[in-house]
Amino acid sequence: MSLRSRVALGLVVPVAIVVSYALWSANAASPYFPPLDVILTRFRELWLFDLVASDVLPSLKNLGLGLLLAVIAGIPCGAILGRIRWMGEMFGPLLDFWRSVPPIMLIPPLVLILGIEDSAKVTIIAVGSFFPVCVATADGMRQADPTLVDAARAMRLGPLKTMVDIYLRAGSPAILGGIQIGLQAAFVLMVASEMLAAYRGIGYLTMQAQVTFDSVTMWAGTLLLALLGFTANAVFVAIRNRVLSWHTGMRVSRASS
């Protein structure tokens, strides 16, 4: 199926939902479901672009910084846990525990300890998205082919170069998958921490609108969050596909041979 027809087919359901809502809400007079054009007008008033500098960019900066810290720390930690057996055995249960716990659980204790400043938000996001990156990197260490590892040893590639050129590259599909999960966790934590403990930000404004029964502003904020989340993921997938073009190419060539 061509890209164009896939995009067209994928748009059918979202467009149908939006159109149905617009038609239905225009005459619904429900306090919970304001008409679409009212929501879009509020969206434009608030988010294009009056509050972007004060309430959107700082949130996104926290997100980016937190995720960056998670990646910088998560990859080396995962590499160590994946490559050094006793370290993996020692910390494995902790990672398994963490996997089964919702990351927003972090918010109350970290807010108590660190407060509600940006640095606290960055920490919450970094800690929450660290674990998926770390776990995926540890798993990715097993993706290196033993023959290639032997080849690297035979050519006396040092331990650091073997890690960077062989293990991390071979594990990059898994690691990028972990970063994608980390991005989703980071986004949830960014919004939730603003809803629960903040004095600005999209999450804060949306939550404030909800508690003051301003359903129009609430929906405008929800719409913005949805668009931001979707865009962040789409950008990430585009980058990942570029980085992993070898992986796709290899699979296609093996499938056809």
Next chain:
Amino acid sequence: MSDTSQPRLALTDLSKTYDGSTPVLDGISLTVGAGEFFSIVGPSGAGKTTLLRCLTGLMRPTDGQVTLDGIPLSEPSPKMSLVFQEYTRSLMPWASIGKNVALPLRARGVPRAERTSRVAKVLAEVGLSGVEAKYPWQLSGGMQQRVAIARALVTEPEVLVMDEPFASVDAQTRMDLEDLTRRLQQDHRMTIVLVTHDIDEAVYLSDRIAVLSKNPARLVEVVDVPLGAERDQIHTREVSVFADLRGRILSTIRDVQAQPV
């Protein structure tokens, strides 16, 4: 080049036992001279790969030792290169051919400009000029194995060790690669140690052949191959010496396989 009185590679009473089980290699002693094409054949499951891992320094033998130019080998030597059977697994699918071939030079800290020129030169030698920007999976199996050979040659090794290098390619490609290997050996005056289960291939390529038994692998005999330096895929395989040697080695292997374990 060292003088011929000292072997390039010497295995002395080499044994390998994995924890607690029966030995895989039992007291193997042999020497390979400088510039020699030496093959190791044996029934499948004879521990040829274990032997190869020990003689390249990838694995420590339980007993005995390997010396390269008289110096005991405890880890892979910069004088030695390896070519594996499975090119799809020994090349890096995420790196271009140029980067794959340059990897051993990167390991040695050779500057980029020199890497590029040496990679181009060695790719030309294996008949693959100008493929630097391609990826391994874009090439045929035979071409990928040429890349693996180029990567092994780029460091100008004195000893090239090959583990069933032509077992995964079709018959025509296999002959081309055999002749390429023979030509490269003579051009570079390299010592080659070839591990194979294919007796025809061993006779066609080698100066001498070691025959191994199975369970555990012991050295049964070392056979001289008096076929001269010039070999030809059609004529060499037709001469009576070729047929005699082939038959002799085959019956030796059949005998050792028939023995009770």
